[in-house]
Amino acid sequence: MPAVNESTTDVQTNRDRRIRDAGTFVVAFLLAWLVGSLADPPPFIYDAGIYWSSADRFTVDGSWSLWNYDDSLRGLAPALLFGGVRSIGGWLGTSPLATVNIFNALLFAWIGTILAPRVAQLAWADARFGIVRRLLLVGLLLVFWRGYLNFPLTDFPALACGLLALLAVAHAPRLPWLLLAGVAVSFAINLRPAFILLVPAIIGLAIWNGRTALPRPGRVRQVLGIVAVVLGLAVLMVPQSIVSHRHHDTWSPIAGAAENLTGFQLYTGLVLQRYETYLGPSGRSPSMRYNDPHTEEIVAELNERGGLEGYGDYLRVVVEHPIAVAGVWLRHLVNGMDQRYSSTYVTELDSGGARPLRAFGFLIAFAALVRLAWPAARRSLGKARWRYPLAIVLTCVTILPSAVETRFLLPLYLLTYLLLLAPGWPLGRLVGEKAEGLRRFRVPAAIAVGFLVYAAVVLVIVSGASSNLE
Numbered sequence: 001m002p003a004v005n006e007s008t009t010d011v012q013t014n015r016d017r018r019i020r021d022a023g024t025f026v027v028a029f030l031l032a033w034l035v036g037s038l039a040d041p042p043p044f045i046y047d048a049g050i051y052w053s054s055a056d057r058f059t060v061d062g063s064w065s066l067w068n069y070d071d072s073l074r075g076l077a078p079a080l081l082f083g084g085v086r087s088i089g090g091w092l093g094t095s096p097l098a099t100v101n102i103f104n105a106l107l108f109a110w111i112g113t114i115l116a117p118r119v120a121q122l123a124w125a126d127a128r129f130g131i132v133r134r135l136l137l138v139g140l141l142l143v144f145w146r147g148y149l150n151f152p153l154t155d156f157p158a159l160a161c162g163l164l165a166l167l168a169v170a171h172a173p174r175l176p177w178l179l180l181a182g183v184a185v186s187f188a189i190n191l192r193p194a195f196i197l198l199v200p201a202i203i204g205l206a207i208w209n210g211r212t213a214l215p216r217p218g219r220v221r222q223v224l225g226i227v228a229v230v231l232g233l234a235v236l237m238v239p240q241s242i243v244s245h246r247h248h249d250t251w252s253p254i255a256g257a258a259e260n261l262t263g264f265q266l267y268t269g270l271v272l273q274r275y276e277t278y279l280g281p282s283g284r285s286p287s288m289r290y291n292d293p294h295t296e297e298i299v300a301e302l303n304e305r306g307g308l309e310g311y312g313d314y315l316r317v318v319v320e321h322p323i324a325v326a327g328v329w330l331r332h333l334v335n336g337m338d339q340r341y342s343s344t345y346v347t348e349l350d351s352g353g354a355r356p357l358r359a360f361g362f363l364i365a366f367a368a369l370v371r372l373a374w375p376a377a378r379r380s381l382g383k384a385r386w387r388y389p390l391a392i393v394l395t396c397v398t399i400l401p402s403a404v405e406t407r408f409l410l411p412l413y414l415l416t417y418l419l420l421l422a423p424g425w426p427l428g429r430l431v432g433e434k435a436e437g438l439r440r441f442r443v444p445a446a447i448a449v450g451f452l453v454y455a456a457v458v459l460v461i462v463s464g465a466s467s468n469l470e
Contacts, residue, residue, distance in 0.1 A: 024113045024131050028138040032105035035142050036149030037098075042279050042345060044096065046286070048151040050074065052096065055083025066239060070247040075255030076240050077190035082152045097150060104149045107156050111414075112138035115163040120418045122170050123389050126382025127422040140417045144361060147343020148407070154191040155344075155407045161188035162198055162395055162411065166388055169202050172209035173221050175228045181206065182232015190236050193254050193261070194408065197394040203229055205387060260309065265402035267308040270295045270317070270328060273465045274335040274404045278346045288346065289470040290335065294327055314401060329400040334461040336399065336409040337365055344407055358462075361413075366454055368416035370447060371425075380424030389415055 044052050050071075057079060060068045069076055089099030116137060117129035129137070148156060165184035171177035185202050189195045203226060210225045237253035245251050248258030256262070268275075276288040298321055308314055318325045339361040340350055371377045378384075395411045402408075430444050 020131060021114065024134050025109050028109035028113045028135060029105050031135075031138065032108040032142060032149060033102060035146050036101040036105055039146070039150055041097070041147070041150040041343075042347060044100075044151065045279065045345070046277060048153055048345075051078045051082050051152045051154065052086065052100075054079035055086065058083070067243055067246060069243050072248050072258040073256050073261060075190035075193070075236075076243065077157075077187050077236060078154050081154075081157060081191070085152070100152050101150055103152075104156065107160055108138060108141050108145075108149070111156065111160055111163065112141050115160060115167065116414055116418060119163050119166050119388060119392075120422060122166065122385060123418075124381040124384050124422060126424065129421070133421050133423070136421055137417055140364075140421075143357070144339050144342060144413070145410075147341065147345070151344070153344065153407075155410050158188045158192035158195060159410055159414065161185070161191065162195060162392070165198065165202055166205075166391055169205045169209060169229075170388075172206045173225045175224060178206055178225050178228035179232045182229040183235045184232070185229075186233045186236035190240060190255055192395075193256055194398045194402070195395045196254065197397055198391065199233065201391040201394050205391065208387065263308045263310050263313070266311070266314045267299075267302065268403035269332065269401050270299055270302070272403050273331045273461075273468065274338075274406075276341065276346055276405060277344060278349070280347065280349065287470075290465040291468045291470055292328065292331065293468060294331075295324060298324060325401075330457075331461050331465070332400050332402075332404040333409075334458055335465050336404040336406055337361065337412070338458075338462050338465075339406055339413075341406070344405065362455075362458055364420050365416050366451060368419035369454070370450075371419045371422070373450075374443065374447070376426045376429050376443075377424075380426050381422055382424070 043049075051074070054071060054074060057069045057071060058064050058066065066076070069079060071079070085099060085103050086096070089096065092099070094102070113134040117134050120127055120129055145156075161184045165181045165188065168177045168181035168184060181202050185195075185198045188198055206225050206229050207222065210222050240255060241251050241253040244253070244258055250258050252258070271289075271292060273290040273292045275290065278286050278288045298317060302308060302313075302317070305313075308317075339358055340354055342357075371381075392411045392415050396409050399408045430447075431440050
């Protein structure tokens with residue numbers, strides 16, 4: 001009888017949790033939808049306009065086929081995704097703007113109340129994200145990224161796919177979950193090719209989790225798990241490879257390979273500290289180029305050689321100029337974490353009004369660093385599986401050498417939000433016991449010194465970028 005009661009209690013607890021999750025999701029969706037509805041965005045333009053109409057490429061002479069898709073820069077996933085969203089909007093009778101707003105509001109709510117909190121609880125077993133923390137996470141997404149609610153872009157869909165892959169691979173060695181992990185990764189890297197390092201990360205997690213989940217994992221079961229992940233990866237990578245070969249004479253499964261997008265991004269990353277798109281008065285260039293004066297000699301050398309073909313050429317630059325390239329990566333990281341605008345499309349240049357929000361973003365990043373560097377704060381996260389946060393960070397590694405936009409570091413932003421909101425901050429242990437004398441202030445003193453160094457580096461880099469805006 002007690003076992004029956006315990007089982008009944010567990011079922012009731014799970015039911016209550018699902019009801020709370022659903023209620024939190026609905027509240028978050030309504031909040032995001034309201035924020036998007038109150039905005040007055042420009043029409044879909046540049047990438048947003050291309051993504052919205054990309055599904056038209058499947059139709060040639062009135063006949064629809066996956067193999068008709070011929071975009072040399074963008075993958076199949078954006079066309080399939082936004083083609084589906086557009087079709088649903090047409091069926092509902094909503095305008096393109098309203099359709100995209102609803103879709104992105106759902107995405108913000110899914111990431112903020114379901115995906116990201118569950119990944120955080122995977123990473124830190126004792127970190128419980130209740131209703132308040134989940135809504136605070138959604139609030140941070142809306143404060144910093146609200147301008148993305150009204151455009152069909154790939155950044156948040158790719159992030160959602162990456163988080164879903166991490167949640168799925170946690171169920172290893174169950175084959176259906178590993179298949180789902182592979183499919184999610186295939187969509188993530190087709191939406192955002194910079195996520196390519198998720199492939200080895202997910203395969204590594206599948207092997208690691210499979211070995212630790214079973215007391216004596218069989219070799220056959222391990223092999224089947226890897227096969228399931230690879231089959232999931234093939235769901236989109238194989239069709240992408242076929243259409244790339246059919247239309248652009250390359251078998252690469254990575255979108256943009258036909259145009260050597262990698263070489264272009266690596267070269268531009270040496271030219272620019274950061275990049276944004278401007279939609280101001282007509283006659284002004286849409287390119288907001290924050291030039292990098294520290295790399296002019298390197299760029300001149302590359303121009304004499306004929307540019308960059310890919311990572312092989314870039315490695316040569318690293319070997320020849322290691323200190324200069326390290327400076328490039330640092331400037332890209334800091335400028336990428338400088339949230340000057342809440343939208344990828346800038347309609348009004350910042351004249352100082354965004355400084356408080358930019359400072360808030362850098363404070364969140366510093367708090368995340370403190371959470372990791374302060375042993376007491378790190379231990380307060382409980383039993384940690386750092387492989388999951390590391391997988392999130394890996395999605396941004398390929399961004400550092402390339403041309404940086406703020407949105408490209410979205411996964412890293414999300415990780416800083418999670419570290420900030422995770423419960424257990426040991427604020428009561430900032431100051432030690434009186435018996436320790438002045439040593440009792442060593443933690444706040446170390447944090448203060450660290451902040452001064454951090455602030456100095458940030459101010460030098462962001463002001464340098466501003467002075468080199470073209």
